[in-house]
Amino acid sequence: MRRERDVSPVNRRRGGDGAQADQARGFDAESAFPLRRVMRDDGSADPADVKLSDPELVALYELMVLNRMLDERMIAMQRQGRIGFYIGSIGEEATILGSARAMEPQDWLFPSYREHGAVLMRGMPLETFVCNLLGNAGDAVLGHQMPCHEAWRPANFASVSSPIATQIPHAVGAAWAARIKGDDMVSLAWFGEGATSAADFHAGLNFAGVHKVPVVFLCRNNGWAISVPRDVQTGSETIAQKAIAYGIAGERVDGNDLLAVLDATRRARARAAAGEGPTLVECVTYRLEGHSTSDDPRAYRPAEVVEPWRRKDPIARMRAFLEKRGLLRDADDTRIRDAAKHRILDAIHAAEREPPKPEIGTMFEGVYAEPLWQQREQLARLRDELGQPELPDDDEDTDTALP
């Protein structure tokens, strides 16, 4: 396990001064939370550090490729107007898949909104995922939510919510509940570095710290919260050091190194399961594209600052690693990409065969376990109204796209 200095521009030290020295004598972020890596930039790694079998390694690479190609395809589909919105994880695949891979089947996962690769890894059918993007009759959440706001109960994958950081105390509560019930379950919450500013981050980590709740807090530090860079988000040099505020364990890893992320998350899971409490794992990665399809990062982020990170692409690194181990040749890679492409196209075709809108009654489903008289009355009246000739659709009135 190598430790290297983090030289990412967004994580740079925000100016030294006397007060800082006075502040935390003996505390130095770099030595307290060194950036852990397993794979070097060229993909080489110490064999002792590799703890997965060859087929497992290849399978993870296949998932990374699927994840990337899915994002690219869906961004294109959004441009074509076939889906309304998309938010993906280009550049963050190692962080998301590496951490997901470290968890056990009985564990509960609390996503932010970029962890689609993780839910697919845990068995959500790709077609069902695409139905969610379309919000059509096949959508497991009944067209109630925006695209990329999936939920998948069979995999203990919680429901994506737009409000930032709300899932963090949920992860704490679920893990706490499991402990109360005597279940061997650790929960994991994903969130961005922007989320660390939110109230629910603070509450979640603090509650978990006091009660040593078995939970893993996994921060995807991708450098940006929409247009806000990491150093405008918080004055701390690292995200990992925020663990100190809660008396919990913290780790900082290269988030573009799938094996390092996997290791750190496994360690965190082990700590949690052993009753040693939660860990805050900071994965240092980068959001290579816009925040979502509604965003145009050129308005706030010059292309140059992204360039160095493009060269650290986690998929390229994983590929080099596999090549070095003799697990992947060019032909294999082509085959993997072809297979992913076909899986994606098949899923799109299957999904697009579903009726484009869920039945009108679904709009009132799930507000309560049983509809109250308000929902029943309102649905009855709506059905009646829709029986009437409608005025022409006035969608042309509105041209505001979602940011």
Next chain:
Amino acid sequence: MRRERDVSPVNRRRGGDGAQADQARGFDAESAFPLRRVMRDDGSADPADVKLSDPELVALYELMVLNRMLDERMIAMQRQGRIGFYIGSIGEEATILGSARAMEPQDWLFPSYREHGAVLMRGMPLETFVCNLLGNAGDAVLGHQMPCHEAWRPANFASVSSPIATQIPHAVGAAWAARIKGDDMVSLAWFGEGATSAADFHAGLNFAGVHKVPVVFLCRNNGWAISVPRDVQTGSETIAQKAIAYGIAGERVDGNDLLAVLDATRRARARAAAGEGPTLVECVTYRLEGHSTSDDPRAYRPAEVVEPWRRKDPIARMRAFLEKRGLLRDADDTRIRDAAKHRILDAIHAAEREPPKPEIGTMFEGVYAEPLWQQREQLARLRDELGQPELPDDDEDTDTALP
């Protein structure tokens, strides 16, 4: 400036384990944030550490005595039913008065609800304060708030609010505004260690950390949040170390040592004024009495745990210090206590001469700068109604006291 290990039971280490060692290599709370003191338990101090003149020292002692006697008297008055509620600072006088004394006249102070000594120090007439306790016609806040929820604009003393920690971002905003306007002003926010769990603590420190806002965060760690002990409030060993999460300065001082508190707050103010950003100052002190007059701590706190802290009384320490320096003799102390007693009694008598209720129209004042039609209509109707014979008062229906 001596550094001693904190042996307070509430701040004890919550069990060591492997994960903790792994967590923050090189970080050790005791060495990073040693408990700073100026006065030894017996009141002796290194003369070089004493930075106030003799009259200033005596004046501070007089204020401590006044503060304590005021609290005692008001608790008694509440028991007699002459005021509805009281919340004081017995045991925390050094923390409150030492920090208040470190600030400049132009500075803004954002209290929690125990800092009555500070507003009196800054010139609020004692009689006006007692009017607030009575909620009578002389109350500067028009009987709108509970007792001990004073506000005093002439001293830049903000309005006390019950919701915990809300004043912390206010202090940040005021200091930020001053910087924008080019004013030499540093603001200070007081809060308890319980408040550090709240959303507004997190937001306030984080905003201030990013923008190096000139503010002092002064935590009165008095060991308890009503019935919740310090170690159920947060998993961190100290409050000071929470500064690390925000990349700001932190200090930990003996909160029963007025001179240490004064020094630390002065250093923090100097840092802030010099553009070096905020400081989190943890004052380790103790709530010797119930949370408020509504509380009975015997239900959750055995007397024994309080005992050691009674022996650390900050007023006794200050008295011993003054005696050792030859600034105080028994006769002086008697005189000081007599003077305080008379000031208090005079204030009570003066305050009790005010009409017991503010005029009915005041109930609608200050909701908006000018009343809207709702307030005008409602007041008119109420005046009309009150002209009618009232039913007998039904206060006997309700016997729930405020906790």
Next chain:
Amino acid sequence: MPPLPRPARVMNIIQAVNDALRVEMRRDRDVVVLGEDVGKFGGVFRATQGLQEEFGANRVIDTPLSENGIVGTAVGMALYGLKPVPEIQFADFIFPAMDQIVNEVAKYRYRSGGQYACGMVIRAPYGGGIRGGHYHSQSPEAYFVHTAGLKVVVPATPEDAKGLLASAIRDPDPVLFFEPKRVYRAAKGDVPEGEYAIPIGKAKVTRAGHQVTLIAWGAMWHEADRAAREAEKEALDVEVLDLRSLQPLDLDAIVTSVNKTGRAVIVHEAPRTCGFGAELTALIQERCFLSLEAPIARVTGFDTPFPYTLENEYLPRAPRILKALREVTRY
């Protein structure tokens, strides 16, 4: 009312709440209580007294001071299959948890297409009358009635406090349970022992009358009842409804009564504008338009924060209610 079918004991509302919690926790191991000071101390109003002794610190949890943390944690517990009963120490302090309540608790079932349920009971003492000023007296029920996905229950008596709280705990939906702290100890009455549940969503006609319908809930029901008794002396015959649950709302009971009396007066402590009285007024005029013989009157808290000294003047007490009853019947 027919005699209670089982042994009963005189309790006040706090005791009834405590009893409901205890009985439901015995009945269902998944019920857990969490909040500030609820454990060892038993709550600042002592509503959870003795529960930690009986059920352990695992099921009766003292939390740090963070309402968003309390409710957010309860969400996770609910998702995983527990039935959390978080306490908010005063309803006034519910607002730091507003995002968790409005955006998470209320929408979790809906937004997951029914894959997850988020049942919990958020208990909070509410309302004025204990000289608590505007941070220990608020009546925030309307915020939650306006939020689809939540139920809102407000008992007025010890029996209802026990029976409705038990039902709330067994309910699959999230319930806001507001306890009228003004009468926490003052309201006493027979409460059945052991398991006892009263269905949520049924109003109670606590006094039959034919001239005017008087609608109230929680602490204000006591004022309404008092006003109705005073009115009787003036030969004014008032029908009193205790709503008990605001969402689900027993609209049938209201419509039946107003169609009979042709007049309605609504009482609540919360500020008038956009209070729940507005919704009731709107519904009544929609459903009883042709029966109405006078405008529906609201007797409410004023459009100001809740004052400290003048709280008796602020509260819509019996004299103000009586005045409205007279006006409405003489219209």
Next chain:
Amino acid sequence: MPPLPRPARVMNIIQAVNDALRVEMRRDRDVVVLGEDVGKFGGVFRATQGLQEEFGANRVIDTPLSENGIVGTAVGMALYGLKPVPEIQFADFIFPAMDQIVNEVAKYRYRSGGQYACGMVIRAPYGGGIRGGHYHSQSPEAYFVHTAGLKVVVPATPEDAKGLLASAIRDPDPVLFFEPKRVYRAAKGDVPEGEYAIPIGKAKVTRAGHQVTLIAWGAMWHEADRAAREAEKEALDVEVLDLRSLQPLDLDAIVTSVNKTGRAVIVHEAPRTCGFGAELTALIQERCFLSLEAPIARVTGFDTPFPYTLENEYLPRAPRILKALREVTRY
């Protein structure tokens, strides 16, 4: 309407908001803007575009991701004498700031006995119609109208957006300023250049009629207007009111109109139960009881979270309004 007295330019609502901010920031050095992404980026809807260039990062501040921090900091700024204009990126995300807004902003002047003032303008795009699902479509105005101490303003047109925002910034009280993002770009119109303010608290009769009063605000005013135009084809003569400000409320304008027409239909996007339509209904039946010839009708969002796919079915669009107009006039 008489011709505008000064040079005007065609703008959409975003441009009008931007222009108001720019003009007011030039006029008063104490005006500062803060929020997520408002600085360098100019806001996710670009409403603050170019402001940081002109006024510097000191007055146009990118904040960390924390709504309670944004509003809480703004409180401190306001107390000290600035006039902060915090932006909440979407009204749906206002709830983490609910405690600061309800317990601090709304009560600060009152609770300090008038010693301190806490004027600020909290801007937030609100409402549905951009395929945003329930976290990018909410219309939370009723929560704030129910909170004494706050003003609530909702423009429907570019001219009003500019004029009302300017007034809000100059207002001594805290104002919630909800911008109808559905018509952010679609609503275009002449907007006076330079300093321009429209008094807060005056409704606008945008169409005179004598059969029924149709009341709306924000994006729904456009639907109301459309429905009224359709109604004309059926010889149904509708008077349309754009409220523009919900608090203060121009009750006189409403009462005058309803006393004339005898009928009222109210439109809003927010869920029906306890929405602002309830308050309007209550007020109208209180003040116009003897003039009313039909129950007041509400055409509103449903009592559900705002759905994604079926948002056109959810929104109270012109056809639903038209149906209500017919029913109310035929009653």
